[in-house]
Amino acid sequence: MRKRSLIRRLGESAWGLLLLTRVVVVAALAVLVLAAGAWVSWSSGRDAVASGLERGTMTVTACGASSCSGPFAPSGPQPPLARVSVDRLVTRGTGQRFPVVVEPGTAKVVRTGPAGVLFALRPLAGALLLAALVVGFGLRMRRTAWLSGLAGVLLVAVPFALG
Numbered sequence: 001m002r003k004r005s006l007i008r009r010l011g012e013s014a015w016g017l018l019l020l021t022r023v024v025v026v027a028a029l030a031v032l033v034l035a036a037g038a039w040v041s042w043s044s045g046r047d048a049v050a051s052g053l054e055r056g057t058m059t060v061t062a063c064g065a066s067s068c069s070g071p072f073a074p075s076g077p078q079p080p081l082a083r084v085s086v087d088r089l090v091t092r093g094t095g096q097r098f099p100v101v102v103e104p105g106t107a108k109v110v111r112t113g114p115a116g117v118l119f120a121l122r123p124l125a126g127a128l129l130l131a132a133l134v135v136g137f138g139l140r141m142r143r144t145a146w147l148s149g150l151a152g153v154l155l156v157a158v159p160f161a162l163g
Helices: 006-049 113-120 122-136 142-160
Strands: 053-060 067-074 081-087 097-102 109-111
Touching: 006 109, 006 113, 006 122, 081 097, 081 109, 097 113, 109 113, 113 142, 122 142
Parallel strands: none
Antiparallel strands: 053 067, 053 097, 067 081, 097 109
16 A cells, blocks of 8 residues: 655645634534524513513503504502503504513513513524524534524514414
8 A cells, every 4th residue: 555645645634624624613603693692682581581670561552663652550569651662573563462571761661471582582583593504504414404493483483473
């Protein structure tokens, strides 16, 4: 058996290092996308699961282009608020009533309960969908990509079903 030349062995080692670098960079990108989605989900949804905030129910009376508004009836001894606003995506329209928590120092409310938590996870759902593309095409892990994409689609669809 003939020994390969030094140049050929170095070339093979460099090619292997290049392939390893590609895998590490793409995996780091997928982790970064997922971490960013989790961070944004937590920052937008921590009020939905936090305790010690003013809780109650909101009845939607009017909707605009990006938000809906209505009166807030607290569940504790706090005074009711005549007008609070909530993101339009978490409502189905006027007349709907659902549990909310008031963001401290504002007249904005965040939906609570299972639907509120799932609505807060929308950025994570988008990150899962994007990470599915990165994992599928960059790492060529197709089954993992399909599972990640399916989880993202479910996290997008279920809150709207719970309404």
